[in-house]
Amino acid sequence: MFATSIPGPGEISLAHNGVLFLDELPEFKRSALEVLRQPLEDGKVTISRSAGKITLPCSVMLVAAMNPCPCGYTGDSSRECRCSVPQIQRYRSKISGPLLDRIDLHIEAPSLRIEELRNSEPGESxxxxxxxxxxxxxxxxxxxxxxxxxxxxxxxxxxxxxxxxxxxxxxxxxxxxxxxxxxxxxxxxxxxxxxxxxxxxxxxxxxxxxxxxxxxxxxxxxxxxxxxxx
Known part of the structure; x- marks a missing residue:
């Protein structure tokens, strides 16, 4: 029995019309992240293999999360960052400008202080x-x-x-x-x-x-x- 490399849907196509969440974004290979650029733009992805070529829909809402540096404490007022400048640059360089261009919202989420965690005032439901x-x-x-x-x-x-x-x-x-x-x-x-x-x-x-x-x-x-x- 011979194995065949038949193209099939990957994570981005399986998430079609839904949310694709990528945690620890810089931990993915840069090459894997770069191939997301055109599918995010077009809402479809074309896969070519020896067995054939197939185009699949992939209209997704991409949500990604990452730390500001390898240790996670750059800019934190309560903890000191242990990373060197070159380490931070290497970490951040895994995310290219063209990929960031395709992400609509860039939100910083600083760590909460204890008094904020204890705050019982209700917010918007x-x-x-x-x-x-x-x-x-x-x-x-x-x-x-x-x-x-x-x-x-x-x-x-x-x-x-x-x-x-x-x-x-x-x-x-x-x-x-x-x-x-x-x-x-x-x-x-x-x-x-x-x-x-x-x-x-x-x-x-x-x-x-x-x-x-x-x-x-x-x-x-x-x-x-x-x-x-x-």
Missing amino acids: SAVMRARCEAARSVQNERFQATELASDRCNARMSHSQIRQHCAINKEQGDLLQQAMEQLSLSARAYDRILKVARTIADLAGAEHIQTAHLLEAIQYRSLDRNLFY
């Missing part, structure tokens, strides 16, 4: 958050109702022409975004993603148009660019 998200998705579904695929009826899947149509900003906002782009040396892809995120923030706020506060918040979510991460 999951039920309220879910209602806000469902309302925003309903707006987006109506906005893109002409789109053939239901999975594409969201801001994240907007084409460049749709961004120009639905993410219009005024001159003052345009100047603000241009200044941020120049200071952070952001790419054209990051420019589009900032506008998509700003549009989503506006949807969550129930706003018809992108406001300056929404744009500023979206820019703040490029924290890895701000820190010259790569």
Whole structure:
């Protein structure tokens, strides 16, 4: 009996229309991470083997987590980082700029202090958050109702022409975004993603148009660019 290398779905295709969570992102081989770039952009992946070629859908929400350095304590106010500068640079260099460009939100999550853990003041409930998200998705579904695929009826899947149509900003906002782009040396892809995120923030706020506060918040979510991460 002979074994055959028949192409089949991998993790990114198995997560189609769902969430693909990659923990400890820099621990993956850089070559494995780099092949994610085009599938994240196109929502499909093509696998070629000796037995044939197959194209599979892979429209996923990528969520990744990582430490700021190998020991995990860079920037921590309560613990001292034990890593050298070259160690931190090698660790962070495993994540390329083009891959980061394809991630809409960069969120820093500093460690919580004991008094914060003991705080019993209630925050926004999951039920309220879910209602806000469902309302925003309903707006987006109506906005893109002409789109053939239901999975594409969201801001994240907007084409460049749709961004120009639905993410219009005024001159003052345009100047603000241009200044941020120049200071952070952001790419054209990051420019589009900032506008998509700003549009989503506006949807969550129930706003018809992108406001300056929404744009500023979206820019703040490029924290890895701000820190010259790569």
